[in-house]
Amino acid sequence: MPANNLSQPPLSARHEGDLVDRFVQGDDRAAVELYERHGNILFSLALHIVSDRSDAIDIVEGVFQQVRTGVYHYETSLGSVENWLLQTTRLHAIEYLRNRCDSTQDSEMATAQLPRPTRHQKLGICSKEEVSRLRNLLIAMPKLQRLALELAYFEGLSARQIAEQLEHPIETIKEKVHEALLTLRATH
């Protein structure tokens, strides 16, 4: 099993789409290839969000199942398959967290939905160097900025919910998320 998906040779968007199509049609080899390309990174993301290996396994398995049964449809305009799977996994994991907290009726809850990329080739950080730079920037980031960003992105909290949790004014939280993203934009 590859240690990291970055070690896999990239597929063209068309071949990625074909791979998903074959997976949906029940092609066993496509299932293995799709998993080996993306399984590790999806599991890492799910584990980061829910902090429980067993739950993370359930979440990633659920994502693959829902793709296979056609609940989620992939089309190349949505971006790379990996970005699409990552976003699907993120949403599943956030939903999982919300069910744990039974807070799904909160009108203040963030939608957690991200805008869809319009041109996938240029909307994903792909190289090891870029990922490494992004991690370093996150590590070096002021604590409040990083916390606000991570609560927003990985836990699907709205600015108001983050403000309550961190006991800071909502305007401060909005500003911190904004500053954090501007800092990370330096990776591009």
Place this chain on the structure above:
Amino acid sequence: MTTDLDHEEFDRLASLYAVGALNASERKLFETHLELCHTCVGEVLLLLPVAHGLTRAVPHHDAPAQLRARVCKADTDSPTKQATPVKSASSRIVFNSAAAVCLVVAGSLGWYAAQQHNMARLLEENLDAANDRAVIAEIQAAVALAAQQEANQRTEILTAQDLIMVGLSSYPVAPGSRGRVYWSNEQGILLTASGLPPAPVGRTYYLWFVPVADPVSGGPLTLDNEGRITAVVTAPVGVSVPVPMAVTLEPDNDITAPSGEAYLFGRGIN
């Protein structure tokens, strides 16, 4: 503009939008704003790769063998579907709320094309497919052409790898105005501006590049009814970013040097 929020607030909302941290009502408000504000569309497009990159910045863990077995076994356990031809992923028409979000972003870049796309989709649903394939094909071709003409160039610029943004500040003559230049040496230059007063009869806004030598015209600019400009312009030969840029109000006739009042000005960044 559809709300009383000042634009700095929208800058912050753009960040929250890019990480999915707006609640439903805030999201609706911001997406309404996106339909009108190309500056914010550009901002979101710049922030999106950052947001997407966060998913890759998490600590790496090898997935347990158990997961692989469950994913691959789940597939082999299920009845293998016959190889019924399905539409390729790229041609499949999917329309759900999330795709509508996509259209807000893409549509703001070319709302006309997006509206046409929606219209084509609705028509496709309602027409008898067997009898009207030719009609649908014509519509799709028209949609593709409209999209190409209306949005592609701007999208190319806004998503260019070498994109550089230059903010344009207002002068006292129009303190509420603002602008931004999106400069890609590969794809071209997009100017967006808002809050400019209507040009008096016989006068036109012009863009100027101001290198060390004399200012060079970037051509006349068309202001819409809301005081906005969205224009793709071509850099004059020999002019490259960073270069100061200005928007001035000039006589209508073809001019070669600025003589009117400046409304916006920005310095290129190093």
